[in-house]
Amino acid sequence: MEEFTVAAPQTPRVRPRRLRRSAALRDALGETTLRAAQLVHPLFVRDGSDTERPIASMPGHAQRTVDRLDGEVDDLADVGVRSVLLFGIPDEKDDNGSGAWDSAGPVPRAITEIKRRDSAVTVIADVCLCEYTSHGHCGVLDERHAVVNDATLPLLARAAVAYADAGADVVAPSAMMDGQVAAIRAALDDAGHVDVAILAYAVKYASAFYGPFRDAAQSAPSFGDRRAYQLAPPNAREALREAKLDEEEGADMLMVKPAGPYLDIIHRVRESTDLPLAAYQVSGEYAMLKAAAERGWIDEPRAAMESLLGIRRAGADLVITYYAKAAARWLSQGVAV
Numbered sequence: 001m002e003e004f005t006v007a008a009p010q011t012p013r014v015r016p017r018r019l020r021r022s023a024a025l026r027d028a029l030g031e032t033t034l035r036a037a038q039l040v041h042p043l044f045v046r047d048g049s050d051t052e053r054p055i056a057s058m059p060g061h062a063q064r065t066v067d068r069l070d071g072e073v074d075d076l077a078d079v080g081v082r083s084v085l086l087f088g089i090p091d092e093k094d095d096n097g098s099g100a101w102d103s104a105g106p107v108p109r110a111i112t113e114i115k116r117r118d119s120a121v122t123v124i125a126d127v128c129l130c131e132y133t134s135h136g137h138c139g140v141l142d143e144r145h146a147v148v149n150d151a152t153l154p155l156l157a158r159a160a161v162a163y164a165d166a167g168a169d170v171v172a173p174s175a176m177m178d179g180q181v182a183a184i185r186a187a188l189d190d191a192g193h194v195d196v197a198i199l200a201y202a203v204k205y206a207s208a209f210y211g212p213f214r215d216a217a218q219s220a221p222s223f224g225d226r227r228a229y230q231l232a233p234p235n236a237r238e239a240l241r242e243a244k245l246d247e248e249e250g251a252d253m254l255m256v257k258p259a260g261p262y263l264d265i266i267h268r269v270r271e272s273t274d275l276p277l278a279a280y281q282v283s284g285e286y287a288m289l290k291a292a293a294e295r296g297w298i299d300e301p302r303a304a305m306e307s308l309l310g311i312r313r314a315g316a317d318l319v320i321t322y323y324a325k326a327a328a329r330w331l332s333q334g335v336a337v
């Protein structure tokens with residue numbers, strides 16, 4: 001019978017654990033950072049006055065009228081969050097979403113008010129029709145109820161110019177219409193807004209994680225869904241194609257949305273362009289973390305910070321998140337991930 005011996009266990013020469021032994025070493029060697037200035041805080045602005053309606057599925061967030069925004073603006077300045085993303089909730093909706101370019105609508109008025117309160121804030125205005133159309137789709141419809149791409153472009157461009165006129169620094173088209181970035185760039189330039197930047201929702205998936213947002217913005221489609229214009233979740237090459245097109249059309253920054261379920265896409269887009277990249281941790285991602293934390297199933301600060309750090313590690317420069325304010329506070333308190 002053949003004899004065999006078991007080798008004596010080797011003591012490892014290479015030990016990665018040596019560099020994890022102290023908090024100081026771990027801090028010094030952290031490869032990814034998260035700073036308050038990299039976070040963007042979404043705000044929902046309603047028509048009307050003196051109203052603040054909490055959003056049940058997004059604890060800590062509310063629909064606010066313009067006269068109720070100052071507290072939020074001050075809080076953000078206190079914690080070092082420098083950017084906001086605005087969504088409007090009009091009282092009146094119609095087939096064409098004409099409220100989207102009403103200069104007296106909630107978003108233009110909010111832009112003016114935020115800039116008056118703190119001119120250093122970067123104000124980003126979401127550009128879409130879904131909050132303003134009676135049917136809740138992101139563009140105008142034909143007689144067969146299909147969303148018509150080209151007829152929607154001038155309407156998005158008009159909304160973008162209205163927000164730029166009110167003082168927006170950045171407009172963020174999210175309707176997923178082909179050619180929307182080019183149409184908006186041309187309209188902004190014609191109107192003299194050559195310095196207003198475009199953050200393109202270049203890669204926006206048809207996602208179930210937008211559920212709470214559609215309650216918050218009262219923008220759920222009244223029939224059908226958005227799969228005929230938003231990206232299909234299985235597709236990654238198509239995401240790169242969308243990103244390239246928006247870059248060619250003149251986008252200044254690109255966005256991937258949602259963030260958590262699409263970290264691979266963030267990474268791939270990051271590798272494929274030199275433009276700054278944003279990722280949107282959407283309402284459903286926030287709601288999941290909140291719900292688990294409320295049940296005591298996860299440690300909220302650590303889990304939320306880990307999710308944001310993951311998005312940064314994947315390659316996002318900016319993170320749009322409903323956790324912006326809380327995360328900035330946790331950062332200043334030294335919450336370790």
Ligand code: PBG
Nearest residue numbers: 128130174209210213282283284
């Ligand atoms: C469209 C828009 C949506 C979100 C941002 N812009 C909703 C949609 O496409 O249905 C979702 C954001 C979120 O879920 O947090 N204007």
